[in-house]
Structure formats: C-alpha cells, structure tokens
Amino acid sequence: MNGLDNGISGSAAVSMAAWQTIGHDKAIGTLARGMEMGRMAHAWLLAGPPQVGKMTLALDLARLVNCTADEVKLQPCGECRQCRRISESLHADVRVISQGGGAGNRTTARTAIGVEQIREAQREAGLKPYEGRYRVFIIEDAENFTQEAANALLKMLEEPPDDVMFALLASEVRENSADESAGYIAYAPEHEQDRIAALLDAVPEVGGILPTILSRCQVLELRPLPIALVQSEIERRFELTPQDATEIARLSSGRLGWALQAGAEPQLLSERAERLDEIEAALRGGIDERFAYAERQAAAFGRDRSGVYQELQLWLGWWRDVLVIREGNEDLAVNLSRLDALRATAGGCDSAQVVDAIHAVQETTAMLESNVNPRLCLEGMMLRMPQTAAQTQSA
Numbered sequence: 001m002n003g004l005d006n007g008i009s010g011s012a013a014v015s016m017a018a019w020q021t022i023g024h025d026k027a028i029g030t031l032a033r034g035m036e037m038g039r040m041a042h043a044w045l046l047a048g049p050p051q052v053g054k055m056t057l058a059l060d061l062a063r064l065v066n067c068t069a070d071e072v073k074l075q076p077c078g079e080c081r082q083c084r085r086i087s088e089s090l091h092a093d094v095r096v097i098s099q100g101g102g103a104g105n106r107t108t109a110r111t112a113i114g115v116e117q118i119r120e121a122q123r124e125a126g127l128k129p130y131e132g133r134y135r136v137f138i139i140e141d142a143e144n145f146t147q148e149a150a151n152a153l154l155k156m157l158e159e160p161p162d163d164v165m166f167a168l169l170a171s172e173v174r175e176n177s178a179d180e181s182a183g184y185i186a187y188a189p190e191h192e193q194d195r196i197a198a199l200l201d202a203v204p205e206v207g208g209i210l211p212t213i214l215s216r217c218q219v220l221e222l223r224p225l226p227i228a229l230v231q232s233e234i235e236r237r238f239e240l241t242p243q244d245a246t247e248i249a250r251l252s253s254g255r256l257g258w259a260l261q262a263g264a265e266p267q268l269l270s271e272r273a274e275r276l277d278e279i280e281a282a283l284r285g286g287i288d289e290r291f292a293y294a295e296r297q298a299a300a301f302g303r304d305r306s307g308v309y310q311e312l313q314l315w316l317g318w319w320r321d322v323l324v325i326r327e328g329n330e331d332l333a334v335n336l337s338r339l340d341a342l343r344a345t346a347g348g349c350d351s352a353q354v355v356d357a358i359h360a361v362q363e364t365t366a367m368l369e370s371n372v373n374p375r376l377c378l379e380g381m382m383l384r385m386p387q388t389a390a391q392t393q394s395a
C-alpha cells in the first residue's frame with residue numbers, strides 16, 4: 001500500500017495490503033500468528049496513546065476473524081462481504097461500546113462505561129453471530145469502567161462463548177491517579193503482566209483496568225509511529241505544503257490518527273495557533289497578564305480538565321522547542337510556524353532558565369493530577385516562566 005511497512009519476520013510474514021492499520025507491525029504479526037496457529041485469544045487489550053491506531057487495529061481484528069476469502073487467512077482480504085460490511089460500520093456482529101453511551105449515568109466530568117452497556121453486550125454475546133463468524137465487541141476507554149460494569153465484563157471474560165471476541169482499547173492517559181506506576185500498566189509486555197497485576201493488587205484503589213481483567217487479555221502494545229511514516233501517510237492523502245506536512249507529522253508525536261484529523265480539519269491547527277498566541281501573549285506580559293492567564297486556566301480546569309492538560313502540553317512543546325533551538329538543533333523543533341518567537345526566546349534566556357520552565361510545566365501537571373488547588377499551581381507556574389529581554393521588548 002505504501003511501501004514503507006517493514007514487513008513481519010518469521011513464518012507469519014504476510015503482505016500488509018489488506019490491513020487498514022499503518023505500521024504497528026509487531027501487533028499485526030501477533031494477530032497473524034494467532035490466526036496461523038488457530039489460537040486466537042478471546043480478549044485483546046490494545047494499549048497505546050490516544051489516536052495511535054487502536055480502533056483501526058481493532059476493526060482489522062474484526063475483519064481478520066470474519067473474513068471469508070478462501071486463500072488468505074493471515075490477513076483480512078478487505079473485499080469480501082464481511083470485510084466490507086465491517087469497514088462500512090454496517091456489520092451486525094461488530095459492536096463499539098464507548099463511555100457515555102448508556103442511559104442513567106450521572107453527569108460527571110467524565111462518564112464511565114456503565115453496567116447497562118455491558119449487560120446489553122452480555123445479552124448479545126449469548127446469541128449466535130448474526131451474519132459473521134465472530135461477534136466482536138470493541139470497548140473504547142477500557143480504563144474507565146464503573147465497578148459494576150467491570151465486574152460484569154469480567155464475568156464474560158471468564159467464560160467467553162466460542163464465537164465472541166473482545167477488543168479493549170486503553171490509552172495511557174489516566175486521570176485522578178496519583179500513582180505514577182499505574183500509567184504503565186497498560187503497556188506491560190506479556191511476560192510482565194503477572195508482576196504488574198500483583199503490583200496493582202497491592203493498590204486496589206487505583207483506577208484503570210482491573211488486574212483481573214488485564215490478566216484475561218492478550219496485550220497488543222501500540223507505540224507511536226515513526227514521524228517519517230506519519231508524514232508520508234498524510235502527504236499521500238492530503239494536499240499539504242511541505243512545511244504543513246512536516247509540522248503536522250511532528251506535532252502528531254507519531255499518532256497517525258491525530259495527523260489524519262489535522263490534515264482533514266484545518267481548524268484544528270488554527271485553534272491550536274490561537275492557543276499558542278495566548279501562551280505567547282502571557283509570556284510577553286507582566287505579572288498581571290500572567291495571573292489573569294492562570295486564573296482563566298484554573299476556571300477552565302473545573303469544566304474541562306483534559307483541555308487544560310492539553311494546554312500544558314502546548315507549553316511543554318513550546319519550551320522544548322526553545323531548548324532544541326538553543327542547543328543548535330532547530331531541525332528537531334515541532335512548532336515550525338512559531339520559529340520567530342521561539343528563536344527570539346531562545347536568544348533571550350539561558351538553558352537553565354528553559355529547563356526550569358519545562359520542569360515548572362511538568363510539576364504543575366503532576367500537581368493538578370494530585371488535585372492541588374488549580375489556581376495556586378498555575379500561578380506558581382506562571383511565576384517561574386522566564387521574563388526575557390526579547391519578550392519584554394515585543395510586549
């Protein structure tokens with residue numbers, strides 16, 4: 001399809017033509033080997049950062065196990081009725097379960113997957129597949145079940161019907177968790193799972209995937225793709241200037257889904273540009289502007305936590321760019337459309353100041369996750385941002 005896939009080593013080597021997934025060769029190799037040996041797990045956990053390709057791979061899995069093409073068995077053909085129905089989201093046996101999809105959830109900042117959604121899946125799982133070989137349940141945000149829902153799911157995973165398969169999708173983003181180690185559980189390689197599960201047992205109050213669920217899943221870890229692969233994909237699919245393609249690819253941090261969205265929806269980049277404008281204005285401003293900025297963000301935190309975490313990621317990326325420019329590695333900068341402001345700041349402060357600014361943002365993120373007063377954290381961060389000569393002049 002794109003000539004960039006590295007292929008799979010060993011006996012499960014296949015042409016990747018029919019996979020919708022780009023990259024992630026190791027995960028695809030695991031699925032292909034499972035098919036080749038006739039030993040497919042009934043529950044898979046697809047773990048990786050948001051928009052790295054988990055849903056695409058889950059749909060590939062659904063196509064793989066339902067494909068009716070005669071000759072190829074180690075990959076979905078992409079053309080048979082089963083493959084096409086799944087690609088078009090029309091297949092009656094492939095269900096996507098997402099948070100907030102059930103009735104009766106309390107209105108919280110973030111709704112968990114409720115027990116009703118799992119019970120409904122349970123009822124369906126008891127029936128023979130309607131049109132395919134397997135019923136496939138794709139469960140998004142699998143780190144975010146209610147306790148009741150998790151218990152109901154566990155019951156299904158303990159005795160899965162032969163013709164049912166689960167794909168649980170989980171990202172590394174975990175809210176309200178003070179335990180840093182928890183963020184890595186979803187990424188545990190198979191041989192580490194027992195150890196990690198034991199670790200989780202020791203801290204049962206930590207949110208996220210229950211170790212009992214984890215222990216019943218085969219884990220496919222999806223890491224960010226190489227930036228060059230992301231860039232070639234978006235160049236192939238969209239008409240972009242070379243600078244835009246490079247910037248989007250670098251901004252994506254290897255998450256192809258994000259890059260495709262940015263390519264298809266230019267307003268994503270313009271919204272981002274507006275937020276960066278605000279960040280740069282706060283940096284140029286004096287104490288009043290900086291505190292006003294902190295106050296706005298603190299107020300936003302009450303409504304939209306993830307929006308504020310994203311904003312902090314922008315700060316982090318911005319200072320990281322200043323640092324790489326200071327160190328003479330401008331070709332590693334991500335915010336290519338901001339080079340003038342970045343260079344000016346890089347010229348106006350020393351590396352120690354930049355490193356301290358980066359630490360300030362990281363520490364603020366950690367404090368917010370530990371439920372420290374948002375306004376205090378954010379004000380503290382703004383006080384630590386260097387005031388450079390270049391910024392003062394342009395203010």
Ligand SMILES: [Zn+2]
Nearest residue numbers: 067077080083
């Ligand atoms: Zn097919």
